[in-house]
Amino acid sequence: MSKVEEFEELRSLLFSIAYRILGGVGEAEDAVQEAWLRFDASATRPTSTKAFLSATVTRISIDVLRSARVRREQYTGPWFPEPLLSDPYEDPARAVELADSVSMAALLLLERLSPLERAVFVLREVFAFGFDDVAAAVGRSEAACRQLLVRARRHMDAGRPRFTADRGERRELATRFFDALKDGDVGGLQNLLAADVQLVGDAGGNAPQLAKAVTGAANVARLLTAVYPWLMRIGVTCEPHDVNGEPGAIFRDRDGKVLHLMVLDVLDGRIRTVRGLNNPEKLTHVGPVADAWAVARELKEARRRPTA
Incomplete structure (x- = not known):
């Protein structure tokens, strides 16, 4: 050989x-x-x-x-x-x-x-x-x-956590999470989150992010549902995909370019951590990367426009 x-x-x-x-x-x-x-x-x-x-x-x-x-x-x-x-x-x-x-x-x-x-x-x-x-x-x-x-x-x-969820349970929970996220269902989302859930984002100063860290089911649910349904309205898509062996999703702009990734950490039937991977420098191996700042500007304009 x-x-x-x-x-x-x-x-x-x-x-x-x-x-x-x-x-x-x-x-x-x-x-x-x-x-x-x-x-x-x-x-x-x-x-x-x-x-x-x-x-x-x-x-x-x-x-x-x-x-x-x-x-x-x-x-x-x-x-x-x-x-x-x-x-x-x-x-x-x-x-x-x-x-x-x-x-x-x-x-x-x-x-x-x-x-x-x-x-x-x-x-x-x-x-x-x-x-x-x-x-x-x-x-x-x-x-x-x-x-x-x-x-x-x-x-x-x-x-390490003492107990972990099996793969089927994690994926079922993730499906419900992303459905509630797209629908803007605050209550449905909150019911899936651990009481002390954390929302944490890594943008490295190279992309906009919701927040560096937000804690608590009500706070995280409100923040996520205030943004993601609007992203869907401007053409952003959510593609469920395992990330590092955990349930997550790839979010793409209307041209199919990678906007950011999200990964869920599940424990005892609840989501305990929502991680947003926003730094474009860490996403180039996933595919062509979107202009996250341009998407953020478009999102801001869309939210300003009066609804019919």
Whole structure:
């Protein structure tokens, strides 16, 4: 098998590792490409191509994450990972771990870890790498990696909900949510929200957003229904779609360009977090991006016009 064929067989795994460490689609793709260049330039063939490439992409991702931390600390408003519409890597034996680890909630918890803790957690807990391969990837002893994993698990477990909804329940709840949103049904929407629900948006200063953070079922329901039915009137469409393995939707302008994404975090039969992904710089991999400022101006004008 040629180097190219070996690499292509592992590309989806490498991307999935890099994405979970970095939280960025573009950064993960760049890390995978750099791993290929190093593999291609290597004069010798490793004993295990999977181990070599996984270690290489992990080291690259750790270095990128360290520099990215500084940029994220200076980010305007709340920071969310870049949305992932589908994970290219599949492993039936690890399906639950893979799905849980790619959710927005899990990726935001991973942000609390140090780069080394994050890499060890991803390799061991999500992808079930042996401690020998984990140690080789991060350049630490197996004993040190075990300690890193203990600390990482402690941080992750402290932030995880005790109970989660099954996939069917989440999708049914999401369908009702987006129907109520389009209809402007305040009461119907409020009934689906947890009492302490949060509406949070990531625009990075590059797009308009409803608010940086709004809390409470009544407040969130009123704000959403005051805006979204009007967006539908000016040609914005709502396309239900899983985002990072969670129920969500892609909103497009009348030309089909991506305006923003929304993802719902469901717990105990209620929606506890509504996340708006509005930063156009994080949406280019989804498709052509709309001019959100122009849509906002059109929305403002539409609301000013008298209704018939």
